[in-house]
Amino acid sequence: MNDPTAEPALRATAIGQRFRGNRALHDCDFELPAGRIAALVGPNGAGKSTLFHLMTGLLRPTTGEMRVFGAVPGTRAARTRTAFISQDKPLYPQFTVAEMLAVGRRLSPRHWDQAKAERIVGEGGISPKTRIGTLSGGKRTRVALALALGKQADLLLLDEPLADLDPLVRHEVTGLLMAEVADRGITVVISSHVLPELENVCDHVLLLQGGRIRLAGDTQDLREAYTRLTGRADPDTPDGLPPGADRAAVVHATTTGRHLSALLRNAPGTSLPSGVDEHWITRAPSxxxxxxxxxRSAPRNAAHATEAAA
Amino acid sequence: MIEFQVDRHSGVATYLQLVNQVKQALRLGVLEPGDRLPTARAVVEATAINPNTVLKAYRELEREGLVEPRPGQGTFVTRSLSRPEAAADSPLRADLVDWVTRAHAAGLGREDVLALVEAALAEAAARPRGAARPTRAGTERPSREDTT
Incomplete structure (x- = not known):
């Protein structure tokens, strides 16, 4: 599934995006290997949708370049391999479900899998004769997913696909997606501002904040690159951290009374931050x-704004 | 066939939850040698987790010699963990059910019972070997995940 010599599904190099002088994205560098399920997370307004529009070719970057399996987004080579579901799930409300699927078939005649699209719709209890406009949010998402998966794309881009779904439908839709990943080994980028709903799903993460990539990498590597420290704050240091702890490795630390809680980057090649000894309660963070x-560390620590997983 | 349940809030890694559920099923005889584990596709469709997590769990079970993949057919159980001493009609099990019933009657809840069992296991482990051997069902002490 993961051929290391293959082109990455996505490669962003020094991407910058301006809208009428406002910087929406800056210095975005990341690579997403094929076959990954990546969570694109960040607060509202971080630039997630802008990044999606760059991946699909709906926008051209002001600076830098984006590549989808080595091709320029929006070109024929990239378009046939990419499927995108935007936040508002654009479907024609006057069309019936069957007519909507026919549109999908006409847009990608060579790769379209009608049986799969019909199965996804049917398993949701949706009749092909129903008009899109009368469907609930969950069912509309299902139709949008049937269109995206019927296209047999290799890269699936989903902008907040779960936001307006109830927990049961969310579980169902996620299961549907994961089954497609198991079947075809596709790459998925799925955005959300609620991480926990993706924690069991993603194996890669892109954290976007204020138009910058704050973190990018394999989730397991990230967990092993940091340590969570809790215990009695050291009374002899102003920040409560152990005197020998490398302050440059601190991502975020808070003290509440005598209690200290902090996240530190581990020293290279070890499983502990430098200067932290066995007196502290340490564990791998979630x-x-x-x-x-x-x-949380954003406003003050602009100095190490971009950190890639070790 | 086994049906997996994933608890996002348990704090136990998801692949370990799957491993433990298979082991539990093997202990109880729900799964027996020759049975096929569900495909990764079927598991992820039902549980909405990453397919690699399922594959990781199956690899771990294979490493422990409990299952084996057969190319093109699936993953099959090769070894049982069930013991006659733990079967539904065994005297040890009947004793324990009696004991749990008495514990409930005495006002102890599930957590209290589990804590007592943990404590009893620790106490038995601390006893001299000779005294403990005849009554201990196995040499391996269950890990935390198994008991909670």
Missing amino acids: LEEILLAHL
């Missing part, structure tokens, strides 16, 4: 803890 610590 992905969510790593992301939250980075988001």
Whole structure:
């Protein structure tokens, strides 16, 4: 599934995007290997949708370049391999479900899998004769997914696909996606501002904040690159951290009374931050803890704004 | 066939949850040698987790010699963990059910019972070997995940 010599599914090099002088994205560099399920996370307004529009070719970057399996987004080579579901799931409300699928077939005649598209719709209890406009949010998502998966694309880009779904439908839709990944080994980028709903799903993460990539990498590598430290704050240091701890490795630290809680980057090649000894309670952080610590550290620590996983 | 349940909030790594559920099924005789584990596709469709997590769990079970992949056919159980001493009609199990019933009657809840079992296991492990051997069912002490 992961041929290391293959082109990455996505490669962004020094991407910058301006809208009427406002910088929406800057210095974005990342690579997403094929076959990964990447969570694109970040607060609202971080630039997630802009990044999606660059991946699909709906936007051209002001500076830098984006590549989809080595091709320029929007070109024929890139378009046939990419499927995108935007936040508003654009479908024609007057069309029936069957007519909507016919549009999908006409747009990608060579690769279209009608049986699969019909199965996805049918398993959701949706009649082909129903008009799109009368469907619930969950069912509309299912139709959008049937269109995207019927296209047999290799890269699936999903902008907040789960946002307006109830927990049961969310579980169902995610299961559907994961089954497609198991079947075809496709690459998926799925955005959300709620990480926990993706924690069991993604094996790669892109954290976007204020138009910059704050973190990018394999989720397991990231978990092993940081340590969460808790314990009694050291009374002899102003920040409560152990006196020998490398302050440059601190992502975020808070003290509440005598209690210290901090996230530190591990020293290269080890599983502990430098200067932290066995007096401290240390454990591997969850992905969510790593992301939250980075988001919280944002305003002051602009110096190490971009960090790639070791 | 086994049906996996994934608890996002348990704090136990997802692949380990799958491993433990297979082991539990092997202990209880729900899964027997020759049975096929569900395909990764079927598991992820039902549980909405990353397919690699399922493959990782199956690799771990294979490493422990409990299952084997047969190319093109799936993953099959090769070894049982069930013991006659733990079967539904065994005296040891009947004793334990009696004991749990008494514990409930005495007002102990599930957590209290589990804590007591943990404590009893620790106490038995601390006893001199000779005293413990005849009553201990296995040499391997269950890990935390197995008991919670």
